[in-house]
Amino acid sequence: MLTTLCLLLAALLLLVLPAALGLVRLLRLGGALVMAGLAVLAVLALLAPSAAVMALPLGPPWAAALVALDPLSAWFLLLLGLTGAFAALLINPGPRHEMVCFPLFLFGMALCITAADGFCLLLGFEAMSLASWAILHERRAARLYLMFAIFGGGCLMAAMGLLAAGAGSLGFAALRAAPPEGFVALAVLLLVTLGAGAKAGLAPLHLWLPLAHPAAPAHVSALMSAVMVKVALYVILRMVFDLCGPAQASFWGMPLLLMGAASALLGALRANLENDTKAILACSTIENVGIIAVGLGLALMFRGADMAVPAALALAGALLHVMNHGLFKCLLFLGVGVVLEQAGQRRLDALGGLLHNMPVLGWAMLVGALSAAAVPPLSGFASEWLLLQALLGAWRTGDALFQFAALVALAMVAMAVALGAAAMLRLWGLVFLGRPRSPRVAGAEDVSGPGRAGLLLPAALSLLLGAFPALALGLMQPVLAQWLGPAVAMPGGVLGLSAGDAGARYMVLPAILLLGVLALVLWRGAQWRGGGGATRAPAWDCGFIAPPVHLPFGNAATQPSGEGFAQPISRMLAGPLMAARENVAVPPPGSMASAEYSASSADPTWRALTTLRAARHAVSNRVDRFRALSVRHALGLLFATLVLLLAVLAGLERP
Structure with missing residues (x-):
């Protein structure tokens, strides 16, 4: 199995050749086949777990590089294989460096996930970061992304150095045998949380993500959002859950819990305020990564308190959301890429009515x-x-501080889930419903060929995992046994999910049946009330007059805009947190011009950095005033300082 893994990794590197030659079809086919092979290999590794390690003939001067495929690696490799295959089917021709960096991007993620020593893990992590940075189109986004990548890589290198200093080796087996203790362990926790959190986009280290993900091609954005940020979460799992040993205190979960809750709320709120479709999906990624981080933090807290059942519930939810989010976010980014290719627009206010011409995509x-x-x-x-x-079960930890933190996180996550639903309603409704706002949008054509398979397959998997989550939980069983012991119970069965023996239950199949019956009743009721015939009427234009002849698609001003759709949320929630502002320019009486509405907001992290920059400039200006002092004033200041120091020394020497 490990030999097959190495062959597939080598095949990823060989894909650089057709990418450099511009053979896009060969790159699509080869990339899809190799990534599908990785997905099959991951399923086999989950069905037959193994702890074998393979030494490569390559590596650093002091030792050979090591790779392995334990259950945790296999779970994340399955996500990479599935989404990588879907993204490869929708590769579009681009600059040569962009095409070459795509297989290197895949190779870096695969190497980081399957590494069995610190060298391969960091090498894959940095290769992933540099390859994705080279693909970005916008200079500002690339510069900011590179800064956070350097910061994250430096933190992880320092953390790995602290781990290796106590073990005397970079191999994971040696690191597990000598886990860190005391302040060294706390330093490792802090460095890993900062380094991997910066790559995952956890607040307040998320500033690069809303800029970098939209700046990449659609197939790369899909993998950055679906897999790359999850690789950072994998690094947290590997270094904190695994290499630091199981005997860690419950407070180790607090940083992930609080950062995750803040990320979930901030990302969901920003997703409701953005007007760029790819930026909306990028902010939604911040929300979902925050939700996953909350689950990981809870698992650490419960494991530290020797509560295996709640820990299994939290870890299973986090890992299941890793897979689910990867699939539906890959689908959404690839779909937005098709919209951009066909309609030539990414802004909500420039799209509309695409469901009529693009039903499969819609x-x-x-x-x-x-x-x-x-x-x-x-x-x-x-x-x-x-x-x-x-x-909801965090109150069982018995510590009031943890209970209060979990209560705050619960409120923030619940609000984030509601805001995330509103953001998705806004995105899909304004893009696919209504009327087209331009001739090119009206003439957009539906996806066909391999691209259609790249969209329908993740949609089918999302439906399958929603109806039968037990399939994913069954594959996940070795992962939970790896961290929590083989006796831990799975939080689910054939019919649905359960939160422990005496907890709540979610019966999936009965819920599907009930929803189907309700939909049938509503449909039949609508037919009965409608009188049995189709009635056609002009579209409602909010009271505006009929559009003139030169506007065959109607007046775009009569349709809801992205800013107008987000106005209630902006007024209620975004004022204090996002500094949201509105401006309505009303024309003077007698003018035929229309009123203009504009809205603006600012991320609180950006505002904090702006405040710090202003404070630094103020301090710098005060220092510059001292530089402008004359010789007489400078000597007087020096003499006064000397007298003050002598007075202080005299006071200290007095008995």
Whole structure:
């Protein structure tokens, strides 16, 4: 199995050749086949877990590089293989460096996930970061992303150095045998949280993500959001859960719990305020990564308190959401890429009515949007239900501080879930419903060929995992046994999910049946009330007069805009947190011009950095005043300082 893994990794490197030659079809086919092979290999590794380690003939001067495929690696490799295959099917021709960096990006993520020593883990992590940085189109986004990548890589290198100093080796087996203790362990926790948190986009280290993900091509954005940020979470799992040993205190989960809750709320709120479709999905990624981090923090807290059942519930919910979010977010980013290719627009206010000309894309993206909105019985609801049940059970820890932190996190995550649903409704409704706002949008064509398979397959998997989450939980069993022991019970069965023996239950199949009956009743009721005939009437234009002849698609001003759709949320929630502002320019009486509405907001982290920069400039200006002193004033200041120091020394010497 490890030999097959090495052959597939080598095949990823060989894909650089067709990418450099511009053979896009060969790159699509080869990339999809190699990534599908990695997914099959990951399933086999989960069905037959193994702790074998393979030494490569390559590596640093002091030792050979090591790779392995334990259950945790296999779970994340399965996500990479599936989403990588879907993204490869929608590769579009681009600059040569962009095409070459794509297989290197895949190779870096695969190497980091399957590493069995610190050298391979850091090498894959940095290769992933540099390859994705080279693909970004916008200079500002690339510069900011590189800064955070350097910061994250430096923190992880320092953490790995502290781990290796106590073990005398970079191999994971040696690191497990000598876990850190005391202040060294706390330093490792801090460095890993900062380094991997910066790559995952956890607040307040998330500033690069809303800029970098939209700046990449659609197939790369899909992998950055679906897999790359999850690789950072994998690093947290590997270095904190695994290499630091199981005997850690419960407070180790507090940083992930608080950072995750803040990320979830901030990302969901920003997703409701953005008007760029890819920026909306990027901010939604911040929300979902925050929710996963909350689950990981809860698992650490419960494991530190020797509570295996709640720890299994939290860890299962986090890992299940890793898979679910990867699938539906890959689908949404690939769909937005098709929209950009066909309609030439990414802004909500420039799109509309695409469901009429692009039904396959529209219905596939509806599945992804409903999954992201955590609507039952789709996949996003199952994993978020497990995580919310774990949060509700945090009162069992017995520590008032942890209970209060979990209560705050529960309120923030619940609000984030509601805001995330509103953001997905806004995205899909304004893009696919209504009327086209331009001739090119009206002439957009639906996806076909391999691209259609790249959209329908993740949509089908989202439906499958939503209806049968037990399939994913069954594959996940070796991962939970690896961290919590083989006797831990799975939080689910054939019919649904459960939060322990005496906890709540989510019966998936009965819920599907009930929703189907309600939908049938509503449909038949609408037919009965409608009188049995189709009635056609002009579209409602909010009281505006009929559009003139030169506007065959109607007046765009009569349709809801992205800013107008977000206005209630902006007024209620975004004022104090996001500094949201509105401006309505009303024309003078007698003017035929229309009123203009504009809205603005600012991320609180950006505002904090701006405040610090202003304070630094103020201090610098005061220092410059001292530089402008004359010789007489400078000597007087020096003499006064000397007298003050002598007085202080005299006071200290007095008995």
